[in-house]
Amino acid sequence: xxxxxxxxxxxxxxxxxxxxxxxxxxxxxxxxxxxxxxxxxxxxxxxxxxxxxxxxxxxxxxxxxxxxxxxxxxxxxxxxxxxxxxxxxxxxxxxxxxxxxxxxxxxxxxxxxxxxxxxxxxxxxxxxxxxxxxxxxxxxxxxxxxxxxxxxxxxxxxxxxxxxxxxxxxxxxxxxxxxxxxxxxxxxxxxxxxxxxxxxxxxxxxxxxxxxxxxxxxxxxxxxxxxxxxxxxxxxxxxxxxxxxxxxxxxxxxxxxxxxxxxxxxxxxxxxxxxxxxxxxxxxxxxxxxxxxxxxxxxxxxxxxxxxxxxxxxxxxxxxxxxxxxxxxxxxxxxx
Numbered sequence: 001x002x003x004x005x006x007x008x009x010x011x012x013x014x015x016x017x018x019x020x021x022x023x024x025x026x027x028x029x030x031x032x033x034x035x036x037x038x039x040x041x042x043x044x045x046x047x048x049x050x051x052x053x054x055x056x057x058x059x060x061x062x063x064x065x066x067x068x069x070x071x072x073x074x075x076x077x078x079x080x081x082x083x084x085x086x087x088x089x090x091x092x093x094x095x096x097x098x099x100x101x102x103x104x105x106x107x108x109x110x111x112x113x114x115x116x117x118x119x120x121x122x123x124x125x126x127x128x129x130x131x132x133x134x135x136x137x138x139x140x141x142x143x144x145x146x147x148x149x150x151x152x153x154x155x156x157x158x159x160x161x162x163x164x165x166x167x168x169x170x171x172x173x174x175x176x177x178x179x180x181x182x183x184x185x186x187x188x189x190x191x192x193x194x195x196x197x198x199x200x201x202x203x204x205x206x207x208x209x210x211x212x213x214x215x216x217x218x219x220x221x222x223x224x225x226x227x228x229x230x231x232x233x234x235x236x237x238x239x240x241x242x243x244x245x246x247x248x249x250x251x252x253x254x255x256x257x258x259x260x261x262x263x264x265x266x267x268x269x270x271x272x273x274x275x276x277x278x279x280x281x282x283x284x285x286x287x288x289x290x291x292x293x294x295x296x297x298x299x300x301x302x303x304x305x306x307x308x309x310x311x312x313x314x315x316x317x318x319x320x321x322x323x324x325x326x327x328x329x330x331x332x333x334x335x336x
Contacts, residue, residue: 023045152314
C-alpha cells in the first residue's frame with residue numbers, strides 16, 4: 001500500500017473542497033496526480049489500496065459529518081436513509097423491517113456482523129466489482145484499460161449472464177438489488193452545493209457505456225442519502241440471496257420483489273435481479289409475466305422462466321439460470 005495523507009472532514013462542503021478524484025479514476029492508467037478521494041467506512045477503498053489497485057495521495061474521511069448517518073420515515077413521504085447509515089442500522093430499524101422488508105433482508109444477509117457494523121449504505125452502493133480478474137494487480141483487464149476481458153474465456157462461474165457486452169463482471173451491492181425493486185432515488189450533492197435526485201436505475205453505469213466506472217458520481221460529488229417512496233397500500237416485498245455458503249459470501253444470484261397485491265392477484269410488481277449483470281436489473285419480462293395474474297406455483301414459475309429468456313450464460317455459469325428461476329418463484333410466492 002502506498003503512503004497517503006488523511007483528512008477528517010467536519011462538513012460536506014469541507015470534504016468536497018479536499019476531493020479531486022473518484023476511486024474509479026485512481027485505478028485507471030491516467031490516474032490524476034495527487035488524487036484525493038472520499039472514504040466512508042473504507043472497507044472497499046482500503047481493499048483496493050492493499051491490493052495495489054488504487055493509490056490516492058489523500059483520503060478524506062466523511063464519517064464524522066453530521067446528518068449523514070440518520071434514518072427518517074414518514075408514512076406519507078417515505079423513507080430517507082443517509083449515505084453513512086450502516087448496514088447494521090438498516091437491518092436493526094423496525095420501521096424498515098415493517099415497511100421495506102426486502103431492504104431489511106438484504107442488509108441483514110450481507111457479509112458478516114463485523115462488516116455490517118462498519119459498512120455504509122453509500123459505500124455499499126459505490127463499491128467496485130469483485131471480479132477476481134479486475135481485483136488482480138497483475139492483470140490489466142478491460143475495465144482497467146486493456147482490450148481483454150479474462151473472464152470471457154477464463155474462470156467465470158460467478159460472472160454475468162445478461163446485459164454484459166464485453167465485460168462480464170457483476171455488481172457487488174446486495175442493497176442495490178432491493179433498492180432497485182423499491183424504485184429508490186439517490187440524493188447527490190455536487191461541488192456547487194446543488195442537490196440532484198437520480199432514480200437508482202440511472203445511478204449505475206453499464207460497461208458498454210463507460211467501462212471505467214460503475215456509477216455516475218463525478219469527482220467531488222457526494223451521495224448524501226437514498227430515498228424510498230412511501231409504500232402503497234397492500235404492497236409487500238421479499239429478498240432472497242443464494243451463495244456458495246450460507247453467510248460471509250458474495251451472492252451467486254439474488255432477487256428482490258416488491259409487489260402491490262389485491263388478494264393474491266398481482267396488480268403491479270418489480271422483480272430486481274442482482275449478480276446477473278454488471279449492474280442490478282429490473283426484469284421487465286418477469287414483471288410482465290406475472291402482472292394481472294394470481295400468484296400461484298405455476299404463474300410464479302412462469303415469471304422465473306420469462307426472466308431468463310434473455311440470459312446468455314458463459315462457459316461455467318449456466319447453473320445460474322435454474323437458480324434465478326427458482327428464487328424468483330420463491331420470492332413471488334413469499335409475498336402472498
